[in-house]
Amino acid sequence: MxxxxxxxxxxxxxxxxxxxxxxxxxxxxxxxxxxxxxxxxxxxxxxxxxxxxxxxxxxxxxxxxxxxxxxxxxxxxxxxxxxxxxxxxxxxxxxxxxxxxxxxxxxxxxxxxxxxxxxxxxxxxxxxxxxxxxxxxxxxxxxxxxxxxxxxxxxxxxxIDPDDLDEQLVKYLADAHAIEGQGIQLMEQAPAIAGESGLAEVFSEHLKETRGHQTVVEARLEAHGARPSRIKAAALRLGGLEIAGFFAAQPDTPPKLAGFGFAFEHIEIGSHEQLKRVAARVGDEDTVTAVEAIIASEHAMAGALRAQFEPAIDASLAERI
Ligand SMILES: [Fe+2]
Ligand SMILES: [Fe+2]
Ligand SMILES: [Fe+2]
Structure with missing residues (x-):
């Protein structure tokens, strides 16, 4: 190093x-x-x-x-x-x-x-x-x-056959549920790496919000009569997005953790933007409204993380010199 x-x-x-x-x-x-x-x-x-x-x-x-x-x-x-x-x-x-x-x-x-x-x-x-x-x-x-x-x-x-659109929506909802699950993992593990800092606080704060997002998505899944097995299957499908892998790869530095978190929020935003449009196609306004609120919260988190880049860099350089 x-x-x-x-x-x-x-x-x-x-x-x-x-x-x-x-x-x-x-x-x-x-x-x-x-x-x-x-x-x-x-x-x-x-x-x-x-x-x-x-x-x-x-x-x-x-x-x-x-x-x-x-x-x-x-x-x-x-x-x-x-x-x-x-x-x-x-x-x-x-x-x-x-x-x-x-x-x-x-x-x-x-x-x-x-x-x-x-x-x-x-x-x-x-x-x-x-x-x-x-x-x-x-x-x-x-x-x-x-x-x-x-x-x-x-x-x-x-x-996709128009008759199958509702089925698609359930799939997108299950994926969103899985992504929020990855988010919970990230928010739980990140503060330990961030150390005592504003960055750790930002992650901890968003942990509560992320749990809230998952609950909201779960309610929309229930409204569509989706069984829990759907949620499980989506979590498995998400294998390529291993948050645990990120932590296993190396105990990374706070600045990179902030950068990774920032990118992660945009995975959430990107996939929720898709979900929102599929819900609109099905005419499920409740899901559209719920997802819009989640997207706003992800944007706010991304902004909060970006504001931590500079202090995180200063802290990590101070440690090394
Ligand atoms: Fe590029
Ligand atoms: Fe580039
Ligand atoms: Fe998030």
Whole structure:
């Protein structure tokens, strides 16, 4: 574990690099899964941007790290970083793909926010400027995806018989229930890693809210006469999104935990945005209203986590110097 600020900066850069490499892999297949021309174009265009990101980050790494063999090593090791656990999720419908990509862009956004803050403190202006300029492109991509939620749900439902829509809604509700379950795990385990800090408090506060979200979703499942076995099946389906895996991978630092939490909130937002649209198609206004309230709470949590990036960076650098 590097203990100097320069070592930290190099580590954040290698993380950013491996995240871009994962993004390239995913964006290569995304246009096919999108099943929508316009959405496919959104992915293809970001593929070109992502190639640039990878190149720019690699150049900064090369500029900072004189020994290329050591650099190769660093990059390879970062491949196992907890932040890229997301990449294992295997979205199979246009809607799930959009939700996944939406959260992935937010994970990148968080990565570059953190990188910029570390670069500021290391006095590396060039890296800080690069991080903020890439961050803005990730943010713009996330916005384009958010603007595509309607299209992606349409594409997902196109082949579904209208009579089966209620059944679909139950499936989306069961998935939402499972995601909130993952959220509860995250909120329960995060404070121990965050230490005594504002960050720990933010997680603890959201634990209560997350339990509330799950209860609300459960009530909507009951309203649709769904059996508990449906909930269980959805929890199993969610294998790609292993929060427990995140913690098992490595006891990560508070700044990365904040970044991961921020991305996680956007997984929730992305999937709830899908759920909301499916509920609207079925004419289930109660679910629409309930889900809108949950989405607002996830956005608030994401904002609260982002506000912790800077204090978390300062605390973790103070510890190491
Ligand atoms: Fe990128
Ligand atoms: Fe991106
Ligand atoms: Fe949440």
């Amino acid at each position: 590097p203990d100097s600020i320069d070592g930290q900066l190099t580590k954040y850069l290698t993380d950013a690099h491996s995240i871009e490499e994962q993004a390239l892999q995913q964006l290569r297949t995304a246009p096919k899964i999108a099943k929508d021309e316009q959405l496919g174009r959104v992915y293809s265009e970001h593929y070109a941007e992502t190639q640039e990101h990878e190149r720019r980050v690699r150049e900064r790494l090369e500029a900072r790290q004189a020994d290329p063999s050591k650099l190769k090593d660093l990059v390879a090791r970062a491949g196992g970083a907890a932040m890229i656990l997301f990449a294992r999720a295997n979205p199979d419908t246009p809607g799930k793909l959009t939700a996944h990509a939406y959260s992935y862009e937010h994970m990148e956004l968080a990565t570059y926010d953190l990188l910029a803050l570390v670069a500021d403190r290391a006095g590396d202006e060039e890296t800080a400027d690069m991080a903020r300029s890439i961050r803005d492109e990730e943010s713009a991509m996330a916005q384009r995806l958010a603007a595509s939620f309607d299209r992606s749900v349409e594409a997902s439902l196109r082949e």
